[in-house]
Amino acid sequence: MTKTMDRFDYDLLVLGGGSGGVRAARMAAQRGARVALVEAAALGGTCVNVGCIPKKLYSYAAGYAEAFEEAAGFGWRVPEPRFDWATLKANRAREIGRLNGIYRDLLKGAGVEVVEGWGLLADAHTLQVGQRRMTGRHILVATGGTPFLPEIAGRELALSSDQMFDLDPFPKRLVVVGGGYIACEFASIFRGLGAEVTQLQRGGRILSSFDQDISRFLASEMGKTGIDLRLNAQVERIAHTPKGLHLTLAGGDLLDADAVLFATGRRPNTANIGLEAAGVRLDAQGAVVVDAHYRSSVPSIFALGDVSTEMQLTPVATAEAMALVDHLLGPAPGKAARTVSYEYIPTAVFTHPPVGTVGYTEEAARAEFGRVTVFRTEFKPLKHTLSGRGERTLMKLVVDAASDRVVGLHMVGPDAGEIVQGFAVALRAGATKAVFDGTIGIHPTAAEEFVTLREPAPE
Ligand code: FAD
Ligand code: NDP
Numbered sequence: 001m002t003k004t005m006d007r008f009d010y011d012l013l014v015l016g017g018g019s020g021g022v023r024a025a026r027m028a029a030q031r032g033a034r035v036a037l038v039e040a041a042a043l044g045g046t047c048v049n050v051g052c053i054p055k056k057l058y059s060y061a062a063g064y065a066e067a068f069e070e071a072a073g074f075g076w077r078v079p080e081p082r083f084d085w086a087t088l089k090a091n092r093a094r095e096i097g098r099l100n101g102i103y104r105d106l107l108k109g110a111g112v113e114v115v116e117g118w119g120l121l122a123d124a125h126t127l128q129v130g131q132r133r134m135t136g137r138h139i140l141v142a143t144g145g146t147p148f149l150p151e152i153a154g155r156e157l158a159l160s161s162d163q164m165f166d167l168d169p170f171p172k173r174l175v176v177v178g179g180g181y182i183a184c185e186f187a188s189i190f191r192g193l194g195a196e197v198t199q200l201q202r203g204g205r206i207l208s209s210f211d212q213d214i215s216r217f218l219a220s221e222m223g224k225t226g227i228d229l230r231l232n233a234q235v236e237r238i239a240h241t242p243k244g245l246h247l248t249l250a251g252g253d254l255l256d257a258d259a260v261l262f263a264t265g266r267r268p269n270t271a272n273i274g275l276e277a278a279g280v281r282l283d284a285q286g287a288v289v290v291d292a293h294y295r296s297s298v299p300s301i302f303a304l305g306d307v308s309t310e311m312q313l314t315p316v317a318t319a320e321a322m323a324l325v326d327h328l329l330g331p332a333p334g335k336a337a338r339t340v341s342y343e344y345i346p347t348a349v350f351t352h353p354p355v356g357t358v359g360y361t362e363e364a365a366r367a368e369f370g371r372v373t374v375f376r377t378e379f380k381p382l383k384h385t386l387s388g389r390g391e392r393t394l395m396k397l398v399v400d401a402a403s404d405r406v407v408g409l410h411m412v413g414p415d416a417g418e419i420v421q422g423f424a425v426a427l428r429a430g431a432t433k434a435v436f437d438g439t440i441g442i443h444p445t446a447a448e449e450f451v452t453l454r455e456p457a458p459e
Contacts, residue, residue, distance in 0.1 A: 008125060008135045008137045009134050010034045010036050010113075010134065010137070011028070011137050011138065012034075012139075013035075013037075013127050013135075013138070014036070014038065014140045015127060015139065015140065015273065016038070016039065016119075016307070017043045017044070017045060017103070017107075017114070018046055018048075018305065018317070019045055019046075019047045019048075019305060019314040019321075020045075020304045020305030020306075020317035020320060020321045021039075021045070021140065021305070022037070022045070022103055023321035023322060024140055024142065024324055025037040025140075026106055027322055027325040028325050028328070028329060029107075029111045030110045031329045031332070033328075035111070036136070037113070037115065039114065039115075040117060042100050043103040043104055043107070043114070044096075046306070048099050048103070049096060050162045050165060052314055053096065054096060055189070056350060057088075057095065059188070059352075061189075062188060062189045062190075062193050062352060064081070065193070065194070068081045070384075070387035073388045074386055085169075089166055092165065093166075115132070115134070117129040117132075119273065120272075121273060122278075124300045125137070137300065138301075139300060139301045140303070140304070140324070141270075141288060141301060141307055142303070142304055142305050142307060142317070143268075143273060144268075144269050145266035145306035146267055147264075147266055148264055148267045149262045150262070152235055152236060152237060153237040153238070154239055155262075157239075157240060158238060158260045159259055159260065161186060161261065164186060170193070170194075171190065171257070171258040172196060173195065173198075173259075174195045174196070174198070174261065175255055175261070176190075176197060176198070176261045176263060177199075177261065179201030179207065179231075180207065181207075181263075181349050183201070183206070183264075184207060184218070184351045185349060185350050187199045187229075188227070191226055196226075196228075197226070197228065198228040198230065198255060198257070199230065200230050200233040200234070200249070201229070201231050201232075201233065204231050204232055206219050206231075207355070209361075210349075210410070211362055211363070211398075212361070212362070213362070213394060213396055213410065214357065214410050214412055217392075217394040218349075218355055221392065222352075224391060225352055234250040235248075235249055235250075238260055241256075244256055244257060244258050245257045245258065245259070266306065266312060268282075268286050268306060268307045268308065270287065271286070275288065279298050280298050280301055281296065287310075290308050293324070304321060305317035305320060313345070313347060316340070320340055323338045323340050326338045344359050346421055346423075353412055353413050353414055353416070354412070354413075354415070354416040355410075355412050355416055356411045356418075356419055357410045357420060359406070359407050359408040359427050360398055361398070361410075362396075362408065364408075365407050365408050369402065369407065370402075371401035372398055372399060373398075373433075374397070374399070375396065375397040375433075375453035375454075375455070375457060376394070376396045376457040377394075377395050377449050377453060378393070378395075379392065379393055379449075380393075381393050382444055393411070393414070394413065395410070395450060396408075396409070396410045396411070397436070399433045404432040404433050404434055405430055406426070406427055406431055406433055406436060407427070409423050409450065415447075422447075423450060436451050437454075439451040
């Protein structure tokens, strides 16, 4: 993208001000490109407004329930704690409002023009926002995704994660449908905050794309916190009754609830934005089909983040944005052009206890490498020797036997996300089990277990 002039109003028009769109707009403008960003709702997108950030704040809130209980074993006398949902909601809203402002200031500071409104592609170089038409040499579609709810009778009575943050009143009885990231995280959050939670997963395990040990272990730990997890359970119908909501499950089981959350996946936001008219090809899920440089079937139109990527994670969207900017504008002086490697992307699920994982599951590693060695440990964390809590931790390494490379690292336990982030660097760097073995642990921590696992798990 050469900095121009002439035919186009802008060098880059960005549709969507979420994780990917904001990063791309800001980086491109900082390099001197003329950039406008169109956003219909609050700046920051899903992650800031109804995703990662408010979810993690609520997860911290839920964690206090455990902390108050555990404190007694350490000598603390804590009066009967009382939770105030309204305070949490108000404090979250204030913090999110502050972040929205920071995003606005960052964009403004970089010289990005922010245009409020619903944007539509009018053609390969034009966005329409209300009455305004804007042309761009390149257009980036970064419109993210939206919750998907299956077609069942009474679907309109169910909620998506978007509506959970401001729910009123607090649901005493919550049914969570799904077994993925959002279902598990919200089940943990609302259980911690005091709701009776029933979680219904259609298949035989939760977190079905994760290592099987992780799924099984997390299900057991979530069960210990009081979540009534039911596997192979499907909702057939939801009805309104004077006492709340009434669910009928396949097989005839009945459930009553105050609120029902469907966390059954998300779909790309590609409807009603003019993509078809502009000739942009979509896949069967409605995602924009892009090449390795995020270019769609229309050469001037690019897409990244949840609208086009299978890995719906904020750091993936922002990494893609930076790679795209380097591709269009050339790398920053003295630096190589950034690209995104989709291997060894670490991820965490902020359940109680949380999950952290990077690399191959045991099953995928066996399929890919043939012979693998597995190292596994399960233990009661030191803290719980006094806290009285029955929670346990699982840690697991998957090693390619031929090369000795550690190709998978998985954990369920306190701080799993924090711990796995560091190990992700080692796995990307190709660390072998011998390198792990030669690394001195930090004592006493849970993380040190990853460098002291000596005996392979029995096959
Ligand atoms: P988005 O952030 O969704 O941004 C898209 C933006 O486009 C939105 O602001 C939308 O309003 C705007 N838009 C759409 N259409 C138009 C239009 N026509 N005109 C104008 N504006 C438009 N990821 C993590 O890495 N860690 C987490 O802990 C995590 N937790 C999550 C929790 C929840 C409940 C959810 C739902 C998601 C979570 N995610 C998490 C995923 C993460 O939020 C997404 O991967 C990320 O936000 C994707 O960024 P994006 O830029 O592709 O899209
Ligand atoms: P997921 O894909 O993680 O999970 C969807 C769940 O819904 C699965 O358990 C799936 O079952 C189930 N499901 C799908 N369709 C149906 C149906 N028709 N009826 C009943 N159950 C169904 O999606 P989420 O909505 O939880 O989250 C969307 C994405 O957002 C995640 O994939 C992740 O990328 C991102 N995210 C990331 C977070 C993080 O980084 N911590 C937190 C929250 C979201 P099955 O397992 O059988 O397929």
